[in-house]
Amino acid sequence: MADTDVQNGAESAAKVRTLADLARIAGVSAGTVSRALAGNSLVNTKTREKIEAIAREHGFRPNQMASKLRRQKTGVIGVAIPLGHDVRQQISDTFFMTLLGYLADELTEKGYDLMLRRVIPAQDEDWLDRFIGSGMVDGVIVIGQSDQFERIEDVADGYLPMVVWGNHQEGQRHCVVGSNNRLGGKLAAERLIASGAKSLAFLGDTQPIEFAARYAGAKEVAAKMGVAIRPLPTHLSPERTGEEIAKHLREIEGKVDGIFAATDTIAVTCLKELRERGMEVPGQIKIVGFDDLPISSQTMPPLTTVRQDIAAGAKGLVDLLLRRLEGEDTESLVLPPHLVLRETA
Amino acid sequence: MADTDVQNGAESAAKVRTLADLARIAGVSAGTVSRALAGNSLVNTKTREKIEAIAREHGFRPNQMASKLRRQKTGVIGVAIPLGHDVRQQISDTFFMTLLGYLADELTEKGYDLMLRRVIPAQDEDWLDRFIGSGMVDGVIVIGQSDQFERIEDVADGYLPMVVWGNHQEGQRHCVVGSNNRLGGKLAAERLIASGAKSLAFLGDTQPIEFAARYAGAKEVAAKMGVAIRPLPTHLSPERTGEEIAKHLREIEGKVDGIFAATDTIAVTCLKELRERGMEVPGQIKIVGFDDLPISSQTMPPLTTVRQDIAAGAKGLVDLLLRRLEGEDTESLVLPPHLVLRETA
DNA sequence: CAGCAAATTGCAAACGATTGCAATTGTGCG
DNA sequence: CGCACAATTGCAATCGTTTGCAATTTGCTG
Numbered sequence: 010m011a012d013t014d015v016q017n018g019a020e021s022a023a024k025v026r027t028l029a030d031l032a033r034i035a036g037v038s039a040g041t042v043s044r045a046l047a048g049n050s051l052v053n054t055k056t057r058e059k060i061e062a063i064a065r066e067h068g069f070r071p072n073q074m075a076s077k078l079r080r081q082k083t084g085v086i087g088v089a090i091p092l093g094h095d096v097r098q099q100i101s102d103t104f105f106m107t108l109l110g111y112l113a114d115e116l117t118e119k120g121y122d123l124m125l126r127r128v129i130p131a132q133d134e135d136w137l138d139r140f141i142g143s144g145m146v147d148g149v150i151v152i153g154q155s156d157q158f159e160r161i162e163d164v165a166d167g168y169l170p171m172v173v174w175g176n177h178q179e180g181q182r183h184c185v186v187g188s189n190n191r192l193g194g195k196l197a198a199e200r201l202i203a204s205g206a207k208s209l210a211f212l213g214d215t216q217p218i219e220f221a222a223r224y225a226g227a228k229e230v231a232a233k234m235g236v237a238i239r240p241l242p243t244h245l246s247p248e249r250t251g252e253e254i255a256k257h258l259r260e261i262e263g264k265v266d267g268i269f270a271a272t273d274t275i276a277v278t279c280l281k282e283l284r285e286r287g288m289e290v291p292g293q294i295k296i297v298g299f300d301d302l303p304i305s306s307q308t309m310p311p312l313t314t315v316r317q318d319i320a321a322g323a324k325g326l327v328d329l330l331l332r333r334l335e336g337e338d339t340e341s342l343v344l345p346p347h348l349v350l351r352e353t354a
Numbered sequence: 355m356a357d358t359d360v361q362n363g364a365e366s367a368a369k370v371r372t373l374a375d376l377a378r379i380a381g382v383s384a385g386t387v388s389r390a391l392a393g394n395s396l397v398n399t400k401t402r403e404k405i406e407a408i409a410r411e412h413g414f415r416p417n418q419m420a421s422k423l424r425r426q427k428t429g430v431i432g433v434a435i436p437l438g439h440d441v442r443q444q445i446s447d448t449f450f451m452t453l454l455g456y457l458a459d460e461l462t463e464k465g466y467d468l469m470l471r472r473v474i475p476a477q478d479e480d481w482l483d484r485f486i487g488s489g490m491v492d493g494v495i496v497i498g499q500s501d502q503f504e505r506i507e508d509v510a511d512g513y514l515p516m517v518v519w520g521n522h523q524e525g526q527r528h529c530v531v532g533s534n535n536r537l538g539g540k541l542a543a544e545r546l547i548a549s550g551a552k553s554l555a556f557l558g559d560t561q562p563i564e565f566a567a568r569y570a571g572a573k574e575v576a577a578k579m580g581v582a583i584r585p586l587p588t589h590l591s592p593e594r595t596g597e598e599i600a601k602h603l604r605e606i607e608g609k610v611d612g613i614f615a616a617t618d619t620i621a622v623t624c625l626k627e628l629r630e631r632g633m634e635v636p637g638q639i640k641i642v643g644f645d646d647l648p649i650s651s652q653t654m655p656p657l658t659t660v661r662q663d664i665a666a667g668a669k670g671l672v673d674l675l676l677r678r679l680e681g682e683d684t685e686s687l688v689l690p691p692h693l694v695l696r697e698t699a
Numbered sequence: 700c701a702g703c704a705a706a707t708t709g710c711a712a713a714c715g716a717t718t719g720c721a722a723t724t725g726t727g728c729g
Numbered sequence: 730c731g732c733a734c735a736a737t738t739g740c741a742a743t744c745g746t747t748t749g750c751a752a753t754t755t756g757c758t759g
Binding site for chain 2: 071072113
């Protein structure tokens, strides 16, 4: 006791950086301190309380690196956002960012930390292996397949704890969570046609696999109903897209009366361009978007769109990943999108 | 050589998990492998190439935990988002998320990883100390002071490598990067008055320190010009805000002809409510927002707003943090906001 | 009070990479 | 041919925690 006090006086709030330091002050061994701080072990209640008190007093926190090294797990989940097509855009893409927010929530709740990594595959062939092999993460969530489908497939064979947000394809080997994009495309086309459109256009890049599926769904419905549909490629970010869309609109004027936008962001920009050209929505031309972002209910008129349930997606990603961390080889999870009927179609 | 081949044949692509494994195959010591892989050291070029080849062949990556433990630095910057007032909102707040995207870029470029942590201070008193003391990050960036100004101040005294996005206040002790909110508020109010408004309102919560400063700036200008201004508190998220704003609008109808919204998000919602009530913008009532989000140029009519340069903010945060990691006690960085003249005022 | 089981605690070996210092090999030159 | 010196490489300690096993203490029972 006296000894403790002396030490206290001498080093006071000085430096208790290691278990050993704390152990010396408490007059026990490092092992005991470790167990005490771990909480649940077999240390005497009295000893534990004493140790906890000292730890609190000195603001001691065990070194995570050492801990992680020893127990061979990090408590960190890596979240990678591959930026395949449209480099600057995707990271600020509202949808992905919102998903990221929910992911942070879910992971925090399960006691994991989140390590975020933007990746430009074109500049770094090896991104996924590097992330996984870094030893810094227990598992990986990839947000968006971008144009990296093959690379992800390759890795999936040898690495269980990985889940991907994106599109599901028959027979694929990596575990994916995502909306049924094809179905979403169908819903959109059906709605456009039901509200009177006679000739459709898909506004957006059809390269990314998710968009391709949306377009395919719409095309299927269009074909069945005997309606034409054409793709009108654009980029994603409003700044660059405005002009592109305006150009498309000039060309299709009078030939198209129903637009399915690959994304709400695109739909909103389109809506604005239409209004500037004096086209009435939904009178002369109808629009359906995809995502149901917060803005979409704030446009004038409010946007009819296909809703993806972001919160459910995040929860799915985390649940599946945790099960994979336990060794289970989980199936993919495909979420049903829902048509949100507002006023543009 | 023969020995190497045998081992190769036996364990082949098997398990080269540690430096020691690799060293055995290469017929050197672990230390040499470490130096070789580190690249720049004093190993014989030939030896290094051989080691690199083997490493590549086996897809070997050194264990980061061990490395970090040994060198006592992690190469990771923690990014904390404290959710003080409006829990669910902030994380999906477009502004913060965009900032986060740019931060990820900047940090990646400088060779750091980013560890994201959402924090609910009300549930976790100790969040900042925990994050810092965890030993998992070399430095911390806090996005938004929320209602945690005091706690951040406390920590700043004893912890250099921390930079905060937020509002700068005379004499504060923590290093902050942010827009000059007061000036922004002035710009907004000046514009509203210049375009003919006779009675102003500030739409948004005045508790958060950034918003308080914006309001203060506007109030100063209003006072000088002999114009009234009143605060109209709201939450941030569109879902909950719509009704609040509608209620405010009902009450101020005819009494206010210039609205300064704390945020573009709020401004956009307000714009919609106004239009639904049949008010003409900017004819009957003028609006100025804050942030200049991508949506803001897409509204109808396009929103006049005060622009914060997010990219510059991110760059500033990272630059200052890196200098602090070197031991420099940097000053805060206050960025000038700019009025973006569009059509709502 | 001996004797044994249960409850605590200490010891020391991991975890895997880094790095100062010493040992070895190789080179050039007298 | 031998020596000084430079270029490489090996050795072993270290980072701080965790954890199996052994040692010690405590508590009970006959």
